[in-house]
Amino acid sequence: xxxxxxxxxxxxxxxxxxxxxxxxxxxxxxxxxxxxxxxxxxxxxxxxxxxxxxxxxxxxxxxxxxxxxxxxxxxxxxxxxxxxxxxxxxxxxxxxxxxxxxxxxxxxxxxxxxxxxxxxxxxxxxx
Numbered sequence: 001x002x003x004x005x006x007x008x009x010x011x012x013x014x015x016x017x018x019x020x021x022x023x024x025x026x027x028x029x030x031x032x033x034x035x036x037x038x039x040x041x042x043x044x045x046x047x048x049x050x051x052x053x054x055x056x057x058x059x060x061x062x063x064x065x066x067x068x069x070x071x072x073x074x075x076x077x078x079x080x081x082x083x084x085x086x087x088x089x090x091x092x093x094x095x096x097x098x099x100x101x102x103x104x105x106x107x108x109x110x111x112x113x114x115x116x117x118x119x120x121x122x123x124x125x126x127x
Contacts, residue, residue: 001036011035014042031091034099038066067103070095073111076103077118 003025006012012023012035021039031124041062042048048055055064071093079092107115 012039013059014039016043016047019043021085026097030094031096032098033094034066034070037070038062041065041069063099063102064106067095067099067106071103073114077115080115081122 001022004022005026006022006024010024010025011031012021014021021036021043023035023039029034045058045062045065048058075093076089079089079091082092083089086097086100090097093100095103
């Protein structure tokens with residue numbers, strides 16, 4: 001793994017031919033964790049298609065897989081009991097907000113049912 005000053009908006013990339021992952025040196029520890037997990041999913045899945053639409057689809061799949069790897073359903077439910085503020089929840093889960101948003105957006109139907117049931121049954125702290 002290498003660190004470099006990458007262009008704005010590029011957090012990291014993988015050069016599959018030589019197995020090198022490059023991360024932007026300005027990333028926070030949480031951003032490094034999320035970006036590295038994303039790039040490791042690319043290593044696992046192989047080359048990104050050359051076609052722009054297929055490449056965008058592959059990025060969405062990799063985002064979802066990385067988010068699932070970083071945030072278990074149990075951890076997400078527990079964090080949501082603690083707060084409904086996405087920044088606080090992301091901080092609690094040690095992920096960045098985009099990773100949290102991806103995990104929530106891509107919940108399977110049964111995961112959403114489980115979360116709804118857990119939140120409905122749990123007492124909430126009130127000031």
